Amino acid sequence: MEESGLSVSADSIRVTEVTADGDALIFTITSQKLNSDVGICVCRTFEDFEWLQQGLFSQEDVSGLQGIIFPPLPGKPVSSSQSQAQAKALKQLGFLAMGEDWKSYCKALEIYLQQVASHSTLSKNKALDNLLTNSEPPGKQRVHKGIFSRLSHAMVELRKENHKDLDDFFQNERNNILNTTHFSKAATEKFLEVVLTEQRLAVACGHLSTSLHLCVHQDDPDAANFSKICMKLSEIIDTVKRNFEKVADNNLSTLGLGLDMECRGQEAKKDMLFRRTCKLVELETATKSAEKAKPNKKAVMEEVKKVIQKDFENLSSIAKEEIGRFNKSRVTLLRSSLVDWCEKQLHTARENQELLSRQLEACKTLQCD
Amino acid sequence: MEASTERNPPPFPDPMDRETNSNKLEEESDDEGEDIFTGNIKSTSGTPVNQIPTDIFTEEGSGTTLQSHRVPQQDANGLRSDDDQDLFAEATVELSIDKVNNRERKEMTRPSPSVQDISFKSSATNKSLEEWEEEENKDKFELNIAVTNPEKVGDGMNAYMAYKVSTQTTLPMFKSTTFSVRRRFSDFLGLSEKLSEKHSHHGYIVPPPPEKSVVGMTKVKVGKEDHSSAEFVERRRAALERYLKRVVSHQTLLQDPDVREFLEKDELPRAVSTQALSGAGFLKMINKASDAVNKMTIKMNESDNWFEEKFQEVENEEQQLRKLHTVVDALVNHRKELCVNTAVFAKSMAMLGTSEDNTALSRALSQLAEVEDKMEHLHQEQACSDFFLFAELLADYIRLLGAVRNSFDHRMKTWQKWQDAQNTLQKKREVEAKLLWANKPDKLQQAKEEITEWEAKVTQYEGDFERICTTVRQEVLRFEKEKARDFKIHIIKYLESLLLSQQRIIKYWEAFLPEAKAIV
Numbered sequence: 001m002e003e004s005g006l007s008v009s010a011d012s013i014r015v016t017e018v019t020a021d022g023d024a025l026i027f028t029i030t031s032q033k034l035n036s037d038v039g040i041c042v043c044r045t046f047e048d049f050e051w052l053q054q055g056l057f058s059q060e061d062v063s064g065l066q067g068i069i070f071p072p073l074p075g076k077p078v079s080s081s082q083s084q085a086q087a088k089a090l091k092q093l094g095f096l097a098m099g100e101d102w103k104s105y106c107k108a109l110e111i112y113l114q115q116v117a118s119h120s121t122l123s124k125n126k127a128l129d130n131l132l133t134n135s136e137p138p139g140k141q142r143v144h145k146g147i148f149s150r151l152s153h154a155m156v157e158l159r160k161e162n163h164k165d166l167d168d169f170f171q172n173e174r175n176n177i178l179n180t181t182h183f184s185k186a187a188t189e190k191f192l193e194v195v196l197t198e199q200r201l202a203v204a205c206g207h208l209s210t211s212l213h214l215c216v217h218q219d220d221p222d223a224a225n226f227s228k229i230c231m232k233l234s235e236i237i238d239t240v241k242r243n244f245e246k247v248a249d250n251n252l253s254t255l256g257l258g259l260d261m262e263c264r265g266q267e268a269k270k271d272m273l274f275r276r277t278c279k280l281v282e283l284e285t286a287t288k289s290a291e292k293a294k295p296n297k298k299a300v301m302e303e304v305k306k307v308i309q310k311d312f313e314n315l316s317s318i319a320k321e322e323i324g325r326f327n328k329s330r331v332t333l334l335r336s337s338l339v340d341w342c343e344k345q346l347h348t349a350r351e352n353q354e355l356l357s358r359q360l361e362a363c364k365t366l367q368c369d
Numbered sequence: 370m371e372a373s374t375e376r377n378p379p380p381f382p383d384p385m386d387r388e389t390n391s392n393k394l395e396e397e398s399d400d401e402g403e404d405i406f407t408g409n410i411k412s413t414s415g416t417p418v419n420q421i422p423t424d425i426f427t428e429e430g431s432g433t434t435l436q437s438h439r440v441p442q443q444d445a446n447g448l449r450s451d452d453d454q455d456l457f458a459e460a461t462v463e464l465s466i467d468k469v470n471n472r473e474r475k476e477m478t479r480p481s482p483s484v485q486d487i488s489f490k491s492s493a494t495n496k497s498l499e500e501w502e503e504e505e506n507k508d509k510f511e512l513n514i515a516v517t518n519p520e521k522v523g524d525g526m527n528a529y530m531a532y533k534v535s536t537q538t539t540l541p542m543f544k545s546t547t548f549s550v551r552r553r554f555s556d557f558l559g560l561s562e563k564l565s566e567k568h569s570h571h572g573y574i575v576p577p578p579p580e581k582s583v584v585g586m587t588k589v590k591v592g593k594e595d596h597s598s599a600e601f602v603e604r605r606r607a608a609l610e611r612y613l614k615r616v617v618s619h620q621t622l623l624q625d626p627d628v629r630e631f632l633e634k635d636e637l638p639r640a641v642s643t644q645a646l647s648g649a650g651f652l653k654m655i656n657k658a659s660d661a662v663n664k665m666t667i668k669m670n671e672s673d674n675w676f677e678e679k680f681q682e683v684e685n686e687e688q689q690l691r692k693l694h695t696v697v698d699a700l701v702n703h704r705k706e707l708c709v710n711t712a713v714f715a716k717s718m719a720m721l722g723t724s725e726d727n728t729a730l731s732r733a734l735s736q737l738a739e740v741e742d743k744m745e746h747l748h749q750e751q752a753c754s755d756f757f758l759f760a761e762l763l764a765d766y767i768r769l770l771g772a773v774r775n776s777f778d779h780r781m782k783t784w785q786k787w788q789d790a791q792n793t794l795q796k797k798r799e800v801e802a803k804l805l806w807a808n809k810p811d812k813l814q815q816a817k818e819e820i821t822e823w824e825a826k827v828t829q830y831e832g833d834f835e836r837i838c839t840t841v842r843q844e845v846l847r848f849e850k851e852k853a854r855d856f857k858i859h860i861i862k863y864l865e866s867l868l869l870s871q872q873r874i875i876k877y878w879e880a881f882l883p884e885a886k887a888i889v
Contacts, residue, residue: 207696342878356871
């Protein structure tokens with residue numbers, strides 16, 4: 001067993017910026033050494049994060065590993081100025097692909113690292129410390145898939161999903177998780193539509209503002225009044241445009257991000273519950289085999305069954321803890337998203353009101369005769 | 370002569386009637402009036418300004434006498450203060466007697482002597498044009514119009530919408546101060562047709578009526594009680610109101626008895642053949658007219674750049690407004706999209722809230738759903754505001770610019786008529802010369818009579834042309850002022866609606882914040 005692993009404080013981890021290197025993105029991660037003023041700065045690519053995640057999945061010496069709800073890693077970022085690639089990125093990453101300079105994506109990575117770093121078990125993994133502190137990037141070693149890679153939901157697995165549970169608590173959790181993942185995904189998608197529409201509105205306002213600009217006649221004195229009015233209106237529409245941009249930006253950087261994290265978190269929880277269900281099925285199969293085994297094999301089968309049972313019970317107890325931890329952390333995350341969202345929108349709304357009031361005053365005094 | 374009996378100031382309604390009659394009489398030659406008229410003019414030309422006599426062709430020309438006539442009409446109605454009457458006293462003392470008959474008067478007798486008179490007159494009426502413009506801004510009498518209460522009358526395909534047209538006014542020309550009538554769409558079209566017939570060939574910019582819509586009305590007739598037919602009715606109601614407001618803000622049109630009748634009379638005879646004057650029909654008519662005139666334009670020796678420049682401006686402006694209208698339309702559609710998406714999002718949040726275990730979070734999410742729902746309503750209102758304040762305003766002005774072009778076209782036609790008359794006169798003179806040579810006394814007599822007839826026509830048409838030039842100039846200036854004012858009013862309304870929206874948004878956020886903070 002390695003000593004308690006992380007040499008930096010979880011709260012200090014930041015993903016401060018991202019630079020493009022051809023098609024790849026390079027993330028700058030800063031953190032502070034525990035109990036010290038020393039700061040550390042490293043550069044990592046997405047593959048390095050994947051390496052970490054795989055490493056966490058494949059820890060063989062951690063008992064009940066499968067009961068852990070793993071902090072979800074965001075999807076692979078696609079950096080390209082081509083609109084096709086952008087559309088694809090939007091589809092795959094949703095809110096994380098939006099905003100300027102990958103701000104939301106960086107925040108999501110940051111949250112991921114913080115979550116791993118604050119997890120009592122996961123933080124002990126050397127790979128994390130390595131990622132955060134080592135000046136050299138982790139090797140591009142082939143990551144062996146570990147006992148459970150991304151499990152595909154083939155028809156066989158789906159049957160397992162519906163397998164009745166022994167424990168009411170878990171049965172309840174499994175019943176709810178389907179609804180929760182469904183609703184949070186729907187909410188995220190609908191919110192994304194809202195934000196995209198707001199951005200489209202901003203563009204339309206821009207067109208209107210420009211067109212109004214073109215209506216100005218410089219030479220004709222009779223038309224001077226009308227030109228003044230067109231200019232005023234152009235300014236107003238410009239204000240409306242900037243308001244929409246700000247509102248959309250607020251939306252995606254706070255609630256959008258929050259909903260996205262919630263979605264992926266619930267998926268991670270669902271994965272964990274599924275893993276447990278699989279183990280349950282395994283246990284029940286082993287139990288049946290042990291019962292049906294011929295006397296000469298019976299002892300062996302019993303042993304196998306006992307191992308699996310121990311695994312399962314371990315898993316279940318960790319799972320219960322994890323669910324408690326997860327619920328607490330997600331509520332905190334959502335709360336901060338909602339509060340942040342509300343405060344930012346309130347601030348923007350007040351700013352806008354101020355601007356509009358001033359423009360109204362200016363319009364009223366506009367000489368028009 | 371009958372003409373002289375028309376000299377006494379008649380009670381108000383008559384000149385109008387006579388005007389309608391006199392319009393039909395335009396073509397007739399009426400030499401008598403001329404002399405008396407010229408006499409009047411000569412006597413007043415001395416009084417006003419010692420300005421340099423302006424060249425007849427660069428100024429509004431002698432047609433300005435018509436314009437001064439209009440004001441005293443209003444004097445008689447009490448629309449203008451006594452000051453105006455004094456202002457125009459010299460120029461128009463006889464004219465006030467002579468009111469609208471002016472139109473049939475061929476006051477420009479013979480070109481040569483009148484040139485001087487004309488130049489004096491121009492300077493006199495130059496001043497009066499400015500004054501007139503100033504006066505127009507000081508509306509001393511009130512007239513408020515509203516179109517409300519659309520009600521479906523009848524059933525099936527014979528059904529129609531009746532609108533309540535309410536007037537509140539202090540103008541003495543109306544029988545009472547507050548009254549209302551019920552009118553249907555074809556009544557409006559009928560009014561518009563009459564006004565157009567009477568006034569547009571004088572160069573007035575007659576506001577075009579709202580557009581006809583077969584699809585929209587059919588839905589209403591069939592009884593489809595849905596959102597789109599309600600929207601259609603509202604759109605039409607607002608358009609009718611704007612139309613009436615524009616008509617009554619035009620001083621000349623307001624004097625028209627048809628307008629008064631429209632506002633006051635309980636039952637109007639059903640307007641028939643309103644096809645031609647509605648929406649697409651109207652535009653088609655204008656386009657046909659301008660196409661025909663465009664072929665003539667090339668030949669017109671435009672002595673006044675002002676008209677050419679203005680016409681070009683009008684065309685440019687129409688293009689710009691069309692572009693703006695398209696862009697505003699796109700904006701309105703995006704707003705509607707935002708409404709829909711916000712509503713859908715609100716629902717999904719509500720679902721999320723109900724499935725949430727944590728009570729405080731659940732409540733916050735449900736609150737969020739409500740906030741978003743309220744936002745959706747705000748977006749909806751804002752979309753309507755965008756639409757009615759801007760899209761419809763732009764559409765109105767695009768059609769109004771069509772009417773402006775129409776008035777330019779009428780000016781062209783008038784010019785053409787004058788030119789044609791001059792050509793005919795020339796030919797008649799040639800015929801006379803030939804007959805003199807050939808020595809055929811009876812035909813000669815006839816030829817001389819024809820020459821006299823055509824000389825009179827030339828003079829009349831020249832006068833018409835000069836009058837219409839002035840009218841068009843004034844109308845364009847009036848139109849531009851009104852346009853600037855109109856847009857300014859709308860922008861202010863728009864800003865106010867944006868502000869109101871913004872204030873409500875702030876309230877919603879302020880109410881939500883504590884809910885979000887209460888999450889544990």
